[in-house]
Amino acid sequence: MEFFDDAVNKTKEVFETVSKKTGEVIATEKQRFDMASLKTKREKDYTALGKLYFDLVKDDENAAEDVKVLVDAIKEKSSQIDKLAAQIQGAKNKLICSNCGAKIDNNSIYCNICGEKLGGEE
Ligand SMILES: [Zn+2]
Numbered sequence: 801m802e803f804f805d806d807a808v809n810k811t812k813e814v815f816e817t818v819s820k821k822t823g824e825v826i827a828t829e830k831q832r833f834d835m836a837s838l839k840t841k842r843e844k845d846y847t848a849l850g851k852l853y854f855d856l857v858k859d860d861e862n863a864a865e866d867v868k869v870l871v872d873a874i875k876e877k878s879s880q881i882d883k884l885a886a887q888i889q890g891a892k893n894k895l896i897c898s899n900c901g902a903k904i905d906n907n908s909i910y911c912n913i914c915g916e917k918l919g920g921e922e
């Protein structure tokens with residue numbers, strides 16, 4: 801009987817250790833997920849705060865030098881983004897002639913360079 805009780809106690813001990821560890825693992829995974837999620841949300845808050853601050857200081861000549869560097873970097877990127885957006889919009893309205901490679905307005909029926917029929921098989 802003593803041996804049997806011992807074995808039961810040992811089994812119980814092992815089971816408790818495992819389930820306790822399992823509980824810890826699950827808690828840790830959830831904590832990691834929660835932390836990652838909070839970090840992502842915090843990054844969005846930082847970005848939103850940065851945009852608010854950018855609008856406040858973008859034309860401020862008296863802004864601190866390191867702030868001006870970032871303001872100029874943002875303005876430069878915005879200008880590049882605008883140029884690319886215009887190019888993309890322009891490309892959308894153009895067709896490439898399959899015969900001569902010329903760029904033609906997408907409402908044209910014939911290529912104004914070589915006369916090829918555009919936008920459809922013959
Ligand atoms: Zn053509």
